[in-house]
Amino acid sequence: MYETGDDHLHQEPKSTDINEQSKETEYEDEIDDDNDDDVNKFRFFVTTKILLFNATISNKIHADATYKLIWQEFPCFIIGTTDMIKQFHPYGFAVCSNEKEKDFEFIFNCIRDGLHYLNLQMNEQKLALIADVAEAISNEFLKVFEKHHSIVMCWAHIRKRVEKKLYLAEDKNLHTEIMDDIDTLQLSKNKKTFEIAMQDYS
Structure with a gap:
């Protein structure tokens, strides 16, 4: 799926003639690369039926950009889920x-529209978002999948934020203890256990 400048969502047909696939398209770039406004230059989402099926058997969405994966100097947004053994x-x-x-709205809409196109369903009632603290991600997640969904900060981002604040503790011996306590919190199996454990640190 891809979106053009007219904000219309386009979906490629299921099959394309091999000759059509090999055609080259020439065009003139009319985009002002120095113009840093809110108008999106491009956006596209790539998936398959097998990949989208993962959305039907999970209730967690991981949405973030990993800058270790780059395409034409642009970061790739990897959308997916994790299982009980962290795969x-x-x-x-x-x-x-x-x-x-608008970019994240497009991504989440692609997932919903793709599932609908394939007559697949996901459990939206128990859906939870796992991402960093970027409001652009969480706002559009709630907009597309509607409100009353849990939003969880990625543990790696929490750990990095805590590490940046360790300088506030003058006793360096406390640094290891603090990080050990934070890591122990992650082992909470449910929200109730987490909240009880949090009381010991407050």
């Missing part, structure tokens, strides 16, 4: 020239 199962990936709310 990642992608729904697909997107490349956008920006990282703004």
Whole structure:
């Protein structure tokens, strides 16, 4: 799926003639690369039926950009879920020239529309988002999948934020203890256990 400048969502047909696939398209780039406004330059989402099926058997969505995966100097957004043994199962990936709310709205809509197109369903009632603290991601997640969903910060981002604040503790011996306590919190199996454990640290 891809979106053009007219904000219309396009979906490629299931099959394309091999000769059509090999055609080259020439065009003139009319985009002002120095113009840093809110107009998106491009965005596309790539998936398959097998990948989208992962969305039907999970209730967690991981949505973030990993800058270790780059396409034409643009970060790729890897969207997917994790299982009980922490293995990642992608729904697909997107490349956008920006990282703004319209980009994430497009990504989440692609997932919903793709599932609908394939007559597949996901459990939206228990759906939870796992991402960093970027409001663009969480705002559009709630917009597309509606409100009353849990939003969880990725543990790696929490750990990095705590590490940046360790300088506030003058006693360096406390640094290891603090990080050990934070890591122990992650082992909480449910929200109730987490909240009880948090009381010991407050």
